[in-house]
Amino acid sequence: VPKINPTINEIARLAGVSKKTISRVINDEQGVSEDTRSRIKRIMEEVGYEPSRRARALANSRSFLLGLVYNNANSSYVLDLLAGCQATGNAQGYEIVMHSISEEDNAAQEIIRFMRRSGCDGLILTPPVSESTSVLAALLGHQWPMVRIAGDNADFQLSQIKYNDRTASLTLASELIRLGHRQIAFIGGPNQAGPTLRRLAGVHDALALHGLALGHQSIRYGDFTFESGREMAMELLTQPNRPTAIICANDEMAAGSYQSAATLGIAIPTELSVSGFDDSPVASHLWPQLTTVRQPVQDMAAEAVLQLINFDHLKSNLIIKQYEADVVFRNSMAPPPEI
Amino acid sequence: VPKINPTINEIARLAGVSKKTISRVINDEQGVSEDTRSRIKRIMEEVGYEPSRRARALANSRSFLLGLVYNNANSSYVLDLLAGCQATGNAQGYEIVMHSISEEDNAAQEIIRFMRRSGCDGLILTPPVSESTSVLAALLGHQWPMVRIAGDNADFQLSQIKYNDRTASLTLASELIRLGHRQIAFIGGPNQAGPTLRRLAGVHDALALHGLALGHQSIRYGDFTFESGREMAMELLTQPNRPTAIICANDEMAAGSYQSAATLGIAIPTELSVSGFDDSPVASHLWPQLTTVRQPVQDMAAEAVLQLINFDHLKSNLIIKQYEADVVFRNSMAPPPEI
DNA sequence: CTGTTAGCGCTTTCAT
DNA sequence: ATGAAAGCGCTAACAG
Numbered sequence A, B: 001v002p003k004i005n006p007t008i009n010e011i012a013r014l015a016g017v018s019k020k021t022i023s024r025v026i027n028d029e030q031g032v033s034e035d036t037r038s039r040i041k042r043i044m045e046e047v048g049y050e051p052s053r054r055a056r057a058l059a060n061s062r063s064f065l066l067g068l069v070y071n072n073a074n075s076s077y078v079l080d081l082l083a084g085c086q087a088t089g090n091a092q093g094y095e096i097v098m099h100s101i102s103e104e105d106n107a108a109q110e111i112i113r114f115m116r117r118s119g120c121d122g123l124i125l126t127p128p129v130s131e132s133t134s135v136l137a138a139l140l141g142h143q144w145p146m147v148r149i150a151g152d153n154a155d156f157q158l159s160q161i162k163y164n165d166r167t168a169s170l171t172l173a174s175e176l177i178r179l180g181h182r183q184i185a186f187i188g189g190p191n192q193a194g195p196t197l198r199r200l201a202g203v204h205d206a207l208a209l210h211g212l213a214l215g216h217q218s219i220r221y222g223d224f225t226f227e228s229g230r231e232m233a234m235e236l237l238t239q240p241n242r243p244t245a246i247i248c249a250n251d252e253m254a255a256g257s258y259q260s261a262a263t264l265g266i267a268i269p270t271e272l273s274v275s276g277f278d279d280s281p282v283a284s285h286l287w288p289q290l291t292t293v294r295q296p297v298q299d300m301a302a303e304a305v306l307q308l309i310n311f312d313h314l315k316s317n318l319i320i321k322q323y324e325a326d327v328v329f330r331n332s333m334a335p336p337p338e339i
Numbered sequence C: 001c002t003g004t005t006a007g008c009g010c011t012t013t014c015a016t
Numbered sequence D: 001a002t003g004a005a006a007g008c009g010c011t012a013a014c015a016g
Helices: A009-015 A019-026 A034-047 A053-060 A077-093 A103-120 A133-139 A165-179 A193-208 A226-237 A253-262 A281-285 A297-309 B008-015 B018-028 B032-045 B052-060 B075-089 B102-120 B133-139 B165-179 B194-209 B226-237 B251-264 B281-285 B296-311
Strands: A067-072 A095-100 A124-127 A146-151 A159-163 A184-188 A220-221 A245-248 A273-275 A292-294 A320-322 A326-328 B067-069 B095-101 B122-125 B146-149 B159-163 B184-188 B217-219 B245-248 B274-275 B292-294 B320-323 B326-327
Touching: A009 A019, A009 A034, A009 B165, A019 A034, A053 B075, A067 A077, A077 A095, A077 A297, A077 B075, A077 B095, A095 A103, A095 B075, A103 A124, A103 A133, A103 A226, A124 A133, A124 A159, A124 A297, A133 B102, A146 A297, A159 B067, A165 A184, A165 A193, A165 A245, A165 A273, A165 A292, A165 A326, A165 B274, A184 A193, A193 B067, A220 B095, A220 B122, A226 A245, A226 A253, A226 B281, A253 A273, A253 B281, A273 B226, A281 B226, A281 B251, A281 B281, A297 A320, A320 B245, B008 B018, B008 B032, B018 B032, B067 B075, B067 B102, B075 B296, B095 B102, B102 B133, B102 B226, B122 B133, B122 B296, B146 B296, B159 B296, B165 B184, B165 B194, B165 B245, B165 B274, B165 B292, B165 B326, B184 B226, B226 B245, B226 B251, B251 B274, B251 B281
Parallel strands: A067 A095, A067 A124, A124 A146, A146 A159, A159 A320, A184 A220, A184 A245, A245 A273, B067 B095, B067 B122, B122 B146, B146 B159, B159 B320, B184 B217, B184 B245, B245 B274
Antiparallel strands: A095 B095, A292 A326, B292 B326
16 A cells, blocks of 8 residues: 555556546546546556545535534434434545534524535534524525434425424324323423424324323423433422323433432332433433334435435425334333322 | 635735735735735625635645544544544634444454545544554554544554543542442453453552452453443342442443342442443433543543644654543442441 | 646745 | 745546
């Protein structure tokens, strides 16, 4: 392996052809005889030639870089997204530049600066920032290709790659009802956040199907953190008529609920059923293991990358793709205790 | 905000100076009068000029990209590293390209391909791949700047940025001894892995100070996963003379130990003390909260970036920097039960 | 099928 | 303190 990358000129010299011909081979363009093509390929192989990404970037006005911005506290989710982006992107010659948003209240400006600095060819927005209307509004109108993972606001001319969490939530709640639960509570994320609304709607759907309803005192809003789950569950479980089941809008808050239940000496699942969302590692590590919802994260990330790469500025490019989610039943749900 | 980035030529025209002068301002070089400089800066501000990273990359033979490769299952650790790299890198005009190693048994080749494809200016190796001698051997001799986070093999002419896990481990074990424990067990990662050896050595150190020793039957090797922790703890806790304390080489395995203890009806911390390593989120979510070791991840990442940026091919560039780690005492350790 | 010319937007070197 | 010219390694547009 030579230490210094040869340039296109050297390959051209070695092969006795012009740079343009080498370029055609690099880009798999036609207009080169099979003979010449294979000869050039062999030479490139031999000397370990790798075209300069910098030069191609400049000449093409493309960087072959894709930006992935995130502000999600669920690190395994973020890295799952990255894995999906990387697998699909690399196969198409792209690399992934990560950027975590540090200034929450100035996210749009930070993303814009990031995109201008990095020169990425496209941007993948991930939740929760992908669900922020103010950020989307500020970003729209900039010219780079852009897609959002999650997000349910149809007001924006911006692709959505999401999954059906409402139906997953309905499945979860239905199962609890089937088991005999009538006192079902819900711990959401922030009050008006998309995931909160969709997952709560799914619970309402299920209850409505059975002529049941969710009282105000059975709904609590956290912020997707363990601590908020702990607090909200503590409130719910110390009520006079405490719930026999809690549906949490993510696994972290479910873990917090476990802790409150432990503190209060309430056994899961015999005295309390709990469920989460995300199928993050914590779901398998809780005891008993948590019933939760697994979204096809890597598939969604791959789709996002493909949309960006094939982005066509001339077309409207508004593609809405919704995936279905799996409910992963584990051991955190059981019939309610007999009264 | 203009949609299209102006080029250096436009700025030069607007300011009535040459491109070279603009270039001098961009790079904070001297040779420009304060008047001209501030005028140019104002114009750049007004039109929202951002120098093309692609063009600079080509002209400088630098990409202003830093590669961060990882194969660590602890996602919060990886994102912590990224956060540290990003903060320091961005401040110096660099972006971070992430690459997760997919082919474990061919990691070196994959990293080499990644570096050649991406054209990154430098490479940050993170554990566990940064502790693999075969990978290091294959990577050494390639010409890009490179540093490793963790790693304790001094055979390689390659900077190390590590922390003192041996002393942290000693602190942990000493505290258990102080509490009265005499039956202390250890669950490590893979048998010969650096972290395993260092953390086990710390336990030996502490015991030796008190004239105690760690029997073979008190040492188990997992693979840093929850499941392996669960299994190994199960083995330890079902022994005739079961330990009253388990020191785990990471938090995941400690969480697994919690689960085994729960299965066996052994209460933590009254009947069993447990400790971990990493201070990952799971440590705070366990009940009772886990005593663990917090390493200065972001500081180490920042140091790595600075070393890469200031890497000097002429000097030997072998810098070994060791940080101290904090032991975070929480509620998972207590005196052993009276016999 | 193959080659020539002129850039991409910056930085370098060397003048002035 | 400032500028002119050449070039980084590749590709687009055109020519043959």
